[in-house]
Amino acid sequence: MVKAQITPGAYYDSVSLMIISNAVKKIPGVTEALVGMGTDLNRELNRNNPNLNSPEVEKTTPNDFFVAANVSDEKVWEEVLAKVDEKLNEKKEDAASNYYPATLEGALKVQPNTNMAVISVPGKGGHAYNVAKDCLKHYINVMLFSDNVTIEEEYELKSEAVKRGLLVMGPDCGTAIVNHVPLAFANVVRPGDIGMVCASGTGTQEVSSIIDSLGGGVSQVLGTGGRDLKKDIGGIMFKHALEALIADKETKVIVLVSKPPYPPVQTEVLKMAKAGGKPTVVCFIGGDPKEVESMGLVPAVSLEDAARKAVALSKGEQPHTFDGFDMSPAEIDALVNEATKNLKSTQKYMRALYTGGTLCDESMKYLLPTCKRIYSNIPLQDNDKLENKDVSFEHTALDFGDDEFTVGRPHPMIDPSLRAERVLKEAKDDTCAVILVDCVIGYGSHEDPAADLSDAIKKGKKEALDAGRDVIVVASVCGTEGDPQGLSKTRETLKNAGAIVMPTNAQACRLVKKIIEKVA
């Protein structure tokens, strides 16, 4: 049946009305519809359409607004009128859709004073290299998160950058805080006088976050990418950045973080730090402290220790090595006894499941003497390469941020679901005594990485209990109170799920060591 409604003296523009006509036609039970002003054209359209041809519409004038439709029943007609009403009164959402230019040139037209590029396009095929090169050409500093950038590309970019007085942080550089702006994965760290140069990602986040929690603050945190201090790159960017921090008036104390560098490069860097004359803490994770000490610089035994020493120096205090717990030895013993009491005799092994690569590395280096062998996708000993990354064996440590796990999916700090699934899987294994995890918060990271993880912990512990045993989960959160996710809130979530939450990764490792020794 054909229905029509005429509203005299209402005006709507023709384009809006066409859109409404189309929306109305999609209502089930509507075979034809026309919504419009009574213009000659619209009346003709009505007249010539055998499915409409409404006599009421025929009588309209250009000042009349009409709705006409061929509908199956009254109810559909009501729907039509309601739809028209809804559409006419619809407040178009102010999309204010941001404009995303396609090229650097386009971006520079929008923001001519751009001075920092954050690049995370694929490194394979030279894409990241090309973008970075283009940025350097325009005197823009580069933070290169991309991996798969070749050594040759890295060397060329960094040489060019030094020539132009620019930074190239990366490749594979996840974190930096420049002028107190956190870049990519970084935490909200209070401003202060500690400057950092780092060839590690989460290691840097760990040190800077602990500095914050100890009441210290940072001036600049400059990343260089993990390969900078190796032979091929020769520390070009590390030295360039260190030079800048030595000259920087805001920086009173310097922290250097890296895996042990290529020895001649290490010597060069340490000499430069010495000549700079500023108190310098050196954390070359798992490296030999002798050369550091011989230069009159301060070696650190862990990431946490580096932070503590830096804060002490920043406060004008004498730095002391910290290799214990915040809790008393008695509290720790009680904690270990309590945690292990429901374990079965088959449960002997540790499973370290990390989203942060440096944190994983720190754990393995600390626990290797105890475990003897730690199977891994990034093994410390050549023979300990895990045969199948998806199946753990005895003591296993996994870096979920490594290539094998990130093919076709985002970094685990952005999407922590794969790691959470693995927690559940390990909990089901009756040889697993303790699961060691990190939880990295801050900008760049997932908006609530503890959510998935705590669900997995809860579920895993319950399944273990149901199977007549238990499984221990030891966690540490890398982040600050200022981070969007919040340090305390994140720790609380994990604690409530049944994890033992330690203040730092180093302390978490020490606790796991005690647990392994106890169940061995």
Place this chain on the structure above:
Amino acid sequence: MAITKEEINAANAEALKIILSAKPTLIGMGTAGEDIPGMTPTTILHSGPPVDWEHMSGPQKGAVIGALMYEGLAKDDKEAENLAASGKITFDPCHHHAAVGPMAGIVSYHMPVFIVENKEYGNKAYCTFNEGLGKVLRFGAYQPEVIDRLKWLEKELYPIVKEALAITGDIDLKAMISEVLQMGDDGHNRNKAGTSLLFRKLAPAIVQTHFTEEQKVKALKFIDSNDHFFLNLTMPAAKCTMDATFCDVNPKTKGSTIVATMARNGYEFGIRVAGLGQKKWFTGPAEIVEGLYFPGFTAEDANPDVGDSCITETCGIGGFCMGAAPAIVQFVGGTPEDALNYSRQMYEITEGEGTTYKIPALNFRGSATGIDIRKVIKTQIRPVINTGVAAKKPGVGQVGAGIVHPPMKCFEDALKDFKETYMG
């Protein structure tokens, strides 16, 4: 000797200079037969790149039939079709004759044409009257009323407007187009402001012509009732602007990668490049317009993209000025912000920015001007074109409006040819 990047850049800068310094001016009216170079009584010009009768799309075929009847070369559609297929009719793109035509773009011997001259470079461009909406030749209609209207345009409106233009003297189209961009037009698919401005200019002159009051009233009413009347002036204005950039016209643009022509015939989309000369077309299949269809029609009824009107985008208006005409973006269900973003995006693929055609909402930034095929390929951003949609069935008319892009193949082929031509 292979060309260098610097030489290409210099040639492109030159092409942009030619575009920006053009002075398109309406200097009067004439007829296709007398004024358009190379016309014969049996020549039919059409829109887009070259196409033979067999491959012409529905609306273009319909318009050819109508034109042959209008010219008296055939007495009915049957005869016209046979004649068109006989090989006795010379089909050629408008673009080969300094002309442009919207939609089917059919121009035949007796049709009156506007004459627009690029006063800076001395070249001219021609375009017929816009017939209005509905059953019109440019959408392939050839009913008696269509032919009658064409006759009226020739016998009555043409002499009136011609005399009126003698009274007004030259009309600076560049100034007028720059104004319409500040009045909500894009210079292609919204022509309300342009038609209004032209009407203000013409009306006092038409009143002064020697014709009867009835004839003058009819003429004025006709112009007034057709929102797109001005389109047939922006098009030749853009055409004579762009024609001056060809390297076979001006050797300074040898080596230029700037697009000088974009046009479609409903079958293929074609582009020509300033540095590759007027003879080379690079074509790909014309696409279906994405947009809003009028009541009673769907994309099923649409003919593939057709018409020379995208010469406006080629010279930096139309879709490139969508930000100046937010009303247009509703056709694709967008917001005014989206319209601005379309305009912003075009800066990524152009040599520079307009100095006269400007977008108020972008802080009067000059519109993106001078499409560079290299940048199109690099960014994979295709020029955006605001356009009407013709029904594929001849004579139905306009069935919708929206946006469309040239196929990437045109630019790919042009780039490869450029390499062949200049790098050996």
Place this chain on the structure above:
Amino acid sequence: MENKVNTLFTKKIQIVNFGIKSFYDDNKKQGVPSVHVDWKPVAGGNKELASILDDLL
């Protein structure tokens, strides 16, 4: 020895982001001036065309 990086330390950071968009979103949340580039490989990854562009652009 002071180098040009020290000049950067005195400036307001203005970021251009290529790739992972959430990095850009985080900058925006903190009120850091940022532009996100809708990056695509040159010539959409077509090697032949990209190599022509190497010579011409």
